[in-house]
Amino acid sequence: MDLNSLSLLVEILEAGNLSEAARRLKMTRANVSYHLNQFERSLGLQLVRRTTRRVEPTEAGLRLYEHGRAIRNELLAAQESVATLGSTLQGRVRLSVPSGYGQLVMSEWLLEFKRQHPGIVLDVMFENRVEDLMRDEVDIAVRVMSEPPQNLVARDMGAVRYVACASRAYADEHGMPVELDDLRTAPLITAAVVGRQLRVAAYLDDERHEVLLEPTLISENFLFLRQAVLAGIGVGIVPDYVVMDDLRRGEVVTALDAWRLSIYGTRMVMLYMPNRHHTRAAGAFIEFILEQARRAGR
Known part of the structure; x- marks a missing residue:
């Protein structure tokens, strides 16, 4: 099985449609569609169902996606572990935080994290709605809710009163x-x-x-x-x-x-995708923010 084709399938399903996948991969939509078709022909299986707006995985496509994502994450982890030997933490963390909590509570935490890790780029969005983290390329979201979505990892950050x-x-x-x-x-x-x-x-x-x-x-x-x-x-x-x-x-x-x-929920929670490879930067950020939330709740 061609690993490049498997990686392409992962990118397509995470992007949600061929046009967005093409944008992320810096390819034409026609090129993405061609390689997907070739991959399906080589396997003799339909991997995605196409609609006018989105692509959805078939059962075979979903199984391959899960394996492909795991392989990609291991490769990324291997690359990062070698690239960062003896160096300070670097990378980018894209996060979405509530407008009020983000500005009134988290802003000092975010600035302190930047002071400690100047090599990490923080890309911060202040918004209140829970969107598709995979589609929006968000690594981490913080939200007020009572029952977090079952398809996401939810880390408790304390009560909301x-x-x-x-x-x-x-x-x-x-x-x-x-x-x-x-x-x-x-x-x-x-x-x-x-x-x-x-x-x-x-x-x-x-x-x-x-x-x-x-x-x-x-x-x-x-x-x-x-x-x-x-x-x-x-x-x-x-x-x-x-x-x-x-x-x-x-x-x-x-x-x-x-x-x-x-009104909206009783807990502040941190959300991120399960089984997604977390860079050392993202992992450090998650633990830093959770520790700040624990201290604030004492």
């Missing part, structure tokens, strides 16, 4: 929610998923309640939500790290403190 909060000036003038149902009528500031009703899950001891929310201000940018809370626009329902410094200074106050609130 939401708070109902407002500026002290707003609280003095309008008062704060006293009962959970008060959230139904309060001018709320929070994040929301497009096309999905926004609900907050609230836990009191072993009791679980759910309240449908109708925010007056919605954004996926948590720094903007923090500004809105400080400006006295309304009552924010945000993770506590968004307003932690403001709470310490007394500029923001909280309500419904007996309740444990959750």
